[in-house]
Amino acid sequence: MQFFSTFESNAFLEIAISQLEKKGIKKEAIFAIPLDNRTEGRKVFDSTHHSDxxxxxxxxxxxxxxxxxxxxSIGFKLAWGPIYxxxxxxxxGFVLGLAIRLFTETVLKKKKRVLKGKHSEVILIIDCEETQAELVENILWNYFALGVAKVN
Incomplete structure (x- = not known):
């Protein structure tokens, strides 16, 4: 049986791996893969297929x-009239509002445009026997895995 789980890269991942080794999972059966997170900035303007x-x-x-x-209202007193x-x-007003929104999105909220929430940084793959499945799953959840999947 194989378990796939995602973790943030922190001490809980290391503790989970050491607990798995203490419970009889061999080092060769534990495989950790670090993920590369997005390095480029998020786009200000949306595309046809994605909107923020x-x-x-x-x-x-x-x-x-x-x-x-x-x-x-003022146009009643001016030469061109109220419609013009x-x-x-x-x-x-529209141009001013558009300029205000562009300024707030590009300058003031630049730091907030990063991806929100917790990001998976490490994928942990564990090969184990079916008798150890419940133990492995409990250890992963107890040490704050972001997600766990098992494959028979």
Missing amino acids: GTSFSDIGIALATAFSVIGA WGLIGAFI
Whole structure:
């Protein structure tokens, strides 16, 4: 029987391996593979096939609405009239909102665009007898494995 589990690279992984060796699993039956994590930065703009859930137009649309109302109100007193000044205000508001969102995403939230949550850093593969399966699985879970799978 084989067990596949993922761990963060920390002391719990080392303790789990030593516990497995103490319980009779041979060193040759334990195989640990470190994973290479993503090194390039996350993209700001989404592609057709992947979206991160943030929208660039939300602040722009809200500001376009507010600025168009203000522009139309002031436009009654200006030469071009309320319609033109409402459209000009909407355009300025949308561009301003888009600029604000781009600034917050690229400068302020740059560090938050890394992958969130815990990352698997090591895959641990263990060959064992079926009689040792429950023991091995309990040891893996007790030492904070991120995931465990077994194959007969």
